[in-house]
Structures are given as structure tokens and as C-alpha cells.
Amino acid sequence: MTGEILVAVEHRQGALSPASLETIAAAIELKGDTDRSIAVAVIAEKPDDFVAQVSKAGVDE
Amino acid sequence: MPVASFQSDVYEAAVLALAEARKPAVILFPHSVDTWGYAPAVAMRGGFGCATDVIDVKYDGGDLVAVRAVYAEKLHMEVDFPERETVVLTVRTNVFKPTEADGSPAVSEFAAPQTQARTEHITYIEPEQTGDVDISQAEYMLSVGRGVGEEENVEQFKELADSLGFTLGCSRPIADNGWLPKSRQVGQSGKTVVKCKVYVAMGISGSVQHMAGMKHVPSIIAINKDAEASIFTIAKYGVVGDMFEIAEELRGHFS
Amino acid sequence: MKILVPVKQISVVDEDFELRADGKDVDPDYLDTEANEWDDYSYEAALEIMEAADGDVEVVPVTVGPDDAEDVLRRCLAKGGDRGIRVWDDDLVDATPAAIAKVLAKVVAKEQPDLVFTGTLSSDRSFAQTGVSLAAELGWPHVAVVTGIDWKPGDPKATLKRELEGGLIEEVSVECPAVLTIQLGINTPRYASLRGVKQAKEKPVQEWSLADLGLTGAELAAGASFRVRRMYKPETGRAELIEGTTAEQAARLAAIINELRGAA
Ligand SMILES: Cc1cc2nc3c(=O)[nH]c(=O)nc-3n(C[C@H](O)[C@H](O)[C@H](O)COP(=O)(O)OP(=O)(O)OC[C@H]3O[C@@H](n4cnc5c(N)ncnc54)[C@H](O)[C@@H]3O)c2cc1C
Numbered sequence: 001m002t003g004e005i006l007v008a009v010e011h012r013q014g015a016l017s018p019a020s021l022e023t024i025a026a027a028i029e030l031k032g033d034t035d036r037s038i039a040v041a042v043i044a045e046k047p048d049d050f051v052a053q054v055s056k057a058g059v060d061e
Numbered sequence: 062m063p064v065a066s067f068q069s070d071v072y073e074a075a076v077l078a079l080a081e082a083r084k085p086a087v088i089l090f091p092h093s094v095d096t097w098g099y100a101p102a103v104a105m106r107g108g109f110g111c112a113t114d115v116i117d118v119k120y121d122g123g124d125l126v127a128v129r130a131v132y133a134e135k136l137h138m139e140v141d142f143p144e145r146e147t148v149v150l151t152v153r154t155n156v157f158k159p160t161e162a163d164g165s166p167a168v169s170e171f172a173a174p175q176t177q178a179r180t181e182h183i184t185y186i187e188p189e190q191t192g193d194v195d196i197s198q199a200e201y202m203l204s205v206g207r208g209v210g211e212e213e214n215v216e217q218f219k220e221l222a223d224s225l226g227f228t229l230g231c232s233r234p235i236a237d238n239g240w241l242p243k244s245r246q247v248g249q250s251g252k253t254v255v256k257c258k259v260y261v262a263m264g265i266s267g268s269v270q271h272m273a274g275m276k277h278v279p280s281i282i283a284i285n286k287d288a289e290a291s292i293f294t295i296a297k298y299g300v301v302g303d304m305f306e307i308a309e310e311l312r313g314h315f316s
Numbered sequence: 317m318k319i320l321v322p323v324k325q326i327s328v329v330d331e332d333f334e335l336r337a338d339g340k341d342v343d344p345d346y347l348d349t350e351a352n353e354w355d356d357y358s359y360e361a362a363l364e365i366m367e368a369a370d371g372d373v374e375v376v377p378v379t380v381g382p383d384d385a386e387d388v389l390r391r392c393l394a395k396g397g398d399r400g401i402r403v404w405d406d407d408l409v410d411a412t413p414a415a416i417a418k419v420l421a422k423v424v425a426k427e428q429p430d431l432v433f434t435g436t437l438s439s440d441r442s443f444a445q446t447g448v449s450l451a452a453e454l455g456w457p458h459v460a461v462v463t464g465i466d467w468k469p470g471d472p473k474a475t476l477k478r479e480l481e482g483g484l485i486e487e488v489s490v491e492c493p494a495v496l497t498i499q500l501g502i503n504t505p506r507y508a509s510l511r512g513v514k515q516a517k518e519k520p521v522q523e524w525s526l527a528d529l530g531l532t533g534a535e536l537a538a539g540a541s542f543r544v545r546r547m548y549k550p551e552t553g554r555a556e557l558i559e560g561t562t563a564e565q566a567a568r569l570a571a572i573i574n575e576l577r578g579a580a
Contacts (some may be wrong), residue, residue, distance in 0.1 A: 002086075003084055003085050003086030003087070003147070004085045004086065005085065005086065005087045005089065006079065006080070006083060006085035006087065006088045006089070007088075007089045007090075008076055008089070008090050008096075008100075009091070010067070010090075010091060010095050010096065012066070012067070012095070012480070013185065017091060017481075018154075018159070019091035019092075019093050019152075019154040020091055021159035021160075022091065022152065022154055022155070022157045022158070022159055023089050023090065023091045023152045023157070024160070025157040025158055025159050025160055026089055026115075026118060026152045026156075026157040027087075027089050028160060029118075029157065030087065030089075030118050030119065030120070032119070034120060036086065039083065039085070040166070041075075041076070041079055041171070043071070043072055043075045043076070043173065047170075051168055055163055055164055055165060056159075056160050056162065056163060057160055057162035057163060057164035058160065058162075058164060059164050059166040060166055060167065061166050061167045061168070061169060066486070067486075069448075069458060069459070070457065073452075093481065094460070094461050094478070094479065094480050094481060095480075097436070097444045097448065097460045097461060098448060098458070098459065098460035098461070098478075099448065100448075101413065101443075101444075101446075101448040101449045102448050102449065102452035102458070103452075104414070104449070104541065105414060105417065105448075105452035108539075110541060110542055111413075111414065111445065111541040111542065112541065112542050113442075113443050113444055113445050114444070126545065127542070130442070130550075131440065131441050131442065131547070132327070132328070132329045132342065132440055133328070133439065135329055135549070136329070136342070136547050136548065136549055136550070137547065137548055137549075137550045138546075138547045139544070139545040139547070139548070140542035140544055140545060141542065141543055141545055142542055142543065143543055179457035179490060179491040179494075180457055180459060180488050180490045180491075181488060181490075182488055183486075183487040183488055183489060184486075184487045185485070185487075186477070186484070186485040186486075186487060187484060188482065188483030188484060188485075201577055225573060226577070233500065233501070234500070236501075237500055237501035238504075243483065246483075249481060249482075250480075250481065250483055251482075251483060252482070252483075258576070258577075259576045259577060261573070269442075281555075282569065282572065282573070283555060287331065288331065291552075293554065293555045293557075294552035294553050294554065294555075295553060296555035297555060297556065298555055298556050298557075298558060298569070298572055299556065299557045299558065300565050300569065301557060302565065303562075306562045307562060307565060307566055307569070309562075310562050310563050310565070310566030311566045311569060311570060313566075314566065314570035315570065
């Protein structure tokens with residue numbers, strides 16, 4: 001079983017929530033030395049605004 | 062349907078469609094008010110395993126294992142998810158440290174399914190800025206919790222705080238009862254005391270939501286009659302005892 | 317018109333406790349029971365709507381719990397409402413939120429309420445999962461962490477306040493029927509009168525088993541949210557405890573406070 005780790009981040013009033021970055025950190029820790037990949041999903045009308053902010057080292061997609 | 066603000070129907074449909082397309086092993090969400098309002102529904106509708114307010118998560122062999130706190134933070138519970146292809150976890154805030162390092166992941170677009178939302182955003186209402194103090198700027202605080210017992214008792218702690226030169230704060234039940242203004246409430250749905258250096262907590266059990274606003278304070282002093290209260294796990298100094306008796310004695314030192 | 321209010325008897329651990337033989341929960345001998353604090357608010361919210369509607373709305377408390385959980389129903393009925401429902405089956409002992417949600421969904425199917433008010437969370441296990449899971453099982457719209465409700469019988473939509481982080485409030489509307497999870501502070505829960513407590517003893521409580529609801533223990537177990545591996549007392553930080561008489565403790569505290577704030 002090598003399913004990926006999907007992270008659903010959140011934003012409010014145009015800002016990404018700090019907890020979102022913590023959740024990405026949890027994903028990176030969980031990934032550890034497994035060969036799973038991490039995908040971060042931004043659900044938004046204009047997701048582009050948030051993409052740079054969630055592009056952290058260790059995130060694959 | 063624009064999704065400028067949170068709508069559970071739209072979010073649920075989007076995550077379920079992603080899960081259907083990608084078959085993830087785990088879906089992680091922050092444990093926040095919005096996800097309280099949709100992560101469990103994603104799990105239920107998708108037939109996924111689910112654990113909320115997770116403080117640790119790891120693989121033990123091939124098994125996904127999550128840890129969460131129960132019974133007023135006094136115990137931990139370790140859970141796994143046999144035979145679940147996908148598991149939904151919501152992650153407690155202030156536990157995992159965000160990475161600073163940026164990366165350059167691939168970016169792809171995924172069209173969210175058309176969903177008729179059955180909730181509608183009307184407006185946001187900012188918390189009232191009463192003319193009272195701004196506790197987020199206070200350096201020294203004394204907060205009272207439900208242990209204060211009755212409204213009449215609040216005043217003596219206000220006086221004690223004044224004599225110490227400390228700002229009076231409170232836990233949620235005190236603000237909900239209207240014994241102190243909401244602007245004095247410390248915690249997740251109140252204020253974070255970002256500048257605080259010394260925090261004296263009297264008759265406060267130490268719920269996650271309260272700690273969200275003060276856990277970072279370098280010197281926490283807790284006074285509680287329950288030796289097992291979780292506030293003692295983050296305090297530097299503690300007194301197991303009655304807050305009224307201690308307050309009575311303390312008064313003599315600061316008059 | 318009807319509002320169904322799921323309420324729960326929660327467990328509180330004693331200061332000293334032991335774990336169950338299987339290590340997966342606290343030994344019940346070391347657990348006290350209490351009514352869940354959030355449910356005082358959800359029940360009050362329903363009673364307020366009932367009273368404003370002047371006889372047009374019925375409020376029904378329901379609990380999933382063993383015999384002694386009947387107390388939480390009586391406690392509600394002492395404040396108002398004419399009857400309660402209790403669902404129990406030994407297969408529900410370690411039920412996860414998903415299982416409770418499936419049970420409640422069957423109760424909803426039988427009772428056909430217009431609204432369901434659950435507490436936002438229950439303070440023993442703090443999942444904050446049951447209400448929204450119930451809505452998902454029913455396919456109903458839902459709003460979590462509600463601190464204001466504007467709804468009259470017959471309204472197709474309810475206008476609500478949702479409490480977000482930092483005290484921010486969002487006003488939203490939701491189509492009915494809906495499940496709302498109710499947050500602390502939405503109202504000031506009443507106390508029962510002595511007369512109410514007495515009357516509540518006479519009010520009927522229907523008792524249903526899983527079979528009465530067309531469910532089986534095996535089916536619920538298969539849909540469990542998770543499986544408990546173990547429970548344990550965590551290694552945690554520990555405050556330096558100040559010992560002595562109250563006077564000595566206060567003197568030491570005063571010294572610490574003075575030192576920390578840099579005073580003489
Ligand atoms: C979405 C959400 C947001 C929330 N936001 C907040 C928030 O922002 N801030 C917040 O505080 N809470 C918040 N809460 C509520 C939180 O879950 C707790 O209910 C609350 O923090 C409990 O307050 P407390 O510690 O004062 O009361 P309790 O948990 O009842 O604790 C009272 C303590 O006082 C002690 N005590 C009693 N008498 C005495 C005495 N004479 N001397 C010494 N000790 C005594 C008891 O041993 C006990 O430990 C939130 C909850 C939710 C679900």
C-alpha cells in the first residue's frame with residue numbers, strides 16, 4: 001500500500017490559515033522515510049493565490 | 062458556485078472527488094472550526110476511517126496509527142484503522158511546527174464538481190472591540206476560570222490582579238456567563254496573549270481551547286485544587302490548592 | 317414541527333484510576349458520569365424555539381447510552397419536553413462516533429424531526445464528530461459550532477451564527493431540515509424547578525435496541541471510525557509544585573512573581 005498523503009488546507013477572508021501550514025508539517029513528518037508522496041489541495045475560487053504559500057519543501061504536488 | 066467562503070457541501074464534494082480520483086491513504090485536515098463542519102462528513106460519505114484532534118501520527122509497520130487526547134487531556138488514546146483504504150485525520154493546532162523551507166511542487170488543477178450548496182454565507186461579524194484593555198498586548202496576566210464559582214467572587218481577583226500590576230483575563234465560561242467581558246477571554250475563540258511573559262491561571266483546568274491562547278507563555282503559574290488538572294502539564298510552577306485561600310494569603314504580599 | 321436533541325452522558329475520570337483489563341479504556345469503576353455541558357445549551361436552544369412557537373413545536377431528547385444514561389434524559393425533561401428516547405445495546409459499549417451517528421440517523425428516520433440540535437462536542441472524548449457525521453448519514457445540510465439561531469416553525473431556512481477562531485462570527489443560512497451543532501454560550505441554560513424534576517419522573521422514555529432500529533452490532537463495527545489500540549497516561553511536562561502551608565505557598569509564589577516581573 002503506497003497511497004499518497006493528501007492535505008486539505010483552508011483559508012478565510014483571503015488568507016491561508018496558519019494551521020494549514022502545521023498540517024503540511026504533520027504530513028511531512030508522517031511521510032518520514034516512506035515512499036509516499038504528499039499532495040496539497042487548496043479548495044478555492046482562485047487557488048493560485050495560495051499555491052506559493054503551500055509550496056513547502058517535501059510537498060510533491 | 063463561488064467558494065470565496067467556507068461551504069460544507071462544496072468542500073465535501075471537492076474532497077470526495079479528489080479522494081475518488083487519487084485514492085489517498087490519508088487525508089489530513091487542520092482541526093479547526095471549518096473542518097469540524099466537514100471532515101467527519103467526508104469520512105462518513107466516503108466510508109473512510111476517521112480520527113479527529115490528532116496530536117501524533119505515524120506508520121507502525123504498514124499500519125497508520127494516530128494518537129489523540131481524551132478525558133480532559135488526562136489520557137491518550139492510540140487508534141488504528143484496520144481495512145480502511147483511506148483515513149481522514151484532523152490535526153490539532155500548535156503541535157506540528159511548519160517548515161520554513163520552500164519547495165517547488167508540481168501544480169495541477171482539479172475542477173471541483175458542480176455542487177448546489179445548501180448553506181449560504183451572509184456576512185462576517187468581527188468581535189466587538191470594547192473600550193476595555195487589549196489582553197493580547199498584556200505582559201503580565203492573572204486569569205480566573207470556572208473555579209471562581211460565582212460572579213461576586215470575580216471582583217476580589219480583579220483587585221488582586223490590580224495589586225500585582227497584572228491584567229485580569231478569564232477562561233470561556235466566565236465570559237459566557239457575562240461575569241467578565243468577552244474581550245478578556247483567553248483561548249481559541251478569544252484572544253491569544255502574544256506578549257505575555259507571566260500568566261497566573263487560577264481555577265482553570267487547561268482545556269485545549271484555553272491553552273491555544275496561552276500555552277506559549279514562558280512562565281505559567283497554575284493554581285488548581287485538582288492535582289491532575291492538565292494545566293499543570295504546561296505550567297512552570299504549580300500550587301495544588303484552593304484559589305481563594307491562596308489569593309487571601311497573596312494579598313498580604315502585594316498591598 | 318419537531319426538534320430532536322441528541323444528548324450524552326459523559327464519563328469523568330477520578331483522580332486516581334486504573335485501566336480496564338484490555339488496556340483500551342479506563343476501568344468503569346474509576347469513572348463518574350455527568351451530563352455533557354454542550355447539551356445544556358442545545359436543549360435550551362430547542363426549548364426557546366418551542367416556547368416562542370407557542371405549542372407548535374415538540375422537543376424530544378434522545379440518548380444512546382446504558383440504563384443509567386436515562387438520568388440525562390430526565391434532566392432534560394425536567395426543563396421541558398414530554399417524552400424521551402433511549403437507545404441501547406451491549407454492542408454499543410465501545411461505539412465510535414460513526415456508529416452513534418448511524419444509530420441516531422435511524423432515530424431521525426423514525427421521528428422525522430425538522431431540525432436536529434447536537435452539542436458541538438462532548439467533553440470526555442472530544443471528537444466533535446457526531447453531529448456532522450449524522451448529517452452526512454442523513455444527507456442533510458449541517459452547520460457546526462452554532463452560536464445563534466433564527467428559525468420559526470415553517471421557515472424553509474434558518475439564519476445562524478457560526479463561531480470561528482478568534483471570536484470572529486459568520487452569519488450563514490441553511491436549508492431545513494438540517495443538523496446544527498450547538499456551541500457553549502449561545503444562551504443561558506435554565507435550571508430545572510423542583511416541580512419539573514418531579515414531573516420528569518413520570519414522563520415516558522421509549523427504549524429501543526439496535527434490532528428495533530433495524531441495525532446490527534456487526535454492521536456498526538464494520539463502519540467504525542477507528543479501532544482503539546490502547547489508552548495510556550502520557551508522559552508530560554510537570555510544573556514544579558510549591559508545597560507547604562497555604563501561607564508558605566503564597567510567600568513562595570509572591571517571591572516568584574516578584575522575581576519574574578523583575579521587581580525588588
Ligand atoms: C470551539 C470551542 C472554542 C472554545 N474556545 C475557548 C476559549 O477561547 N477559551 C476558553 O477558555 N475555553 C474555550 N472553550 C471551552 C473549553 O472547552 C472549556 O470548556 C473551558 O476552557 C473550561 O474552562 P475552565 O478551565 O475555566 O473550567 P473547567 O474545565 O470547569 O475547570 C475549572 C477548574 O477549576 C478548578 N477549581 C474549582 N474550584 C477551585 C478552587 N476553589 N480552587 C482552585 N481550583 C478550583 C477545578 O479543579 C477545574 O480544574 C472552547 C470550546 C470550544 C468547543
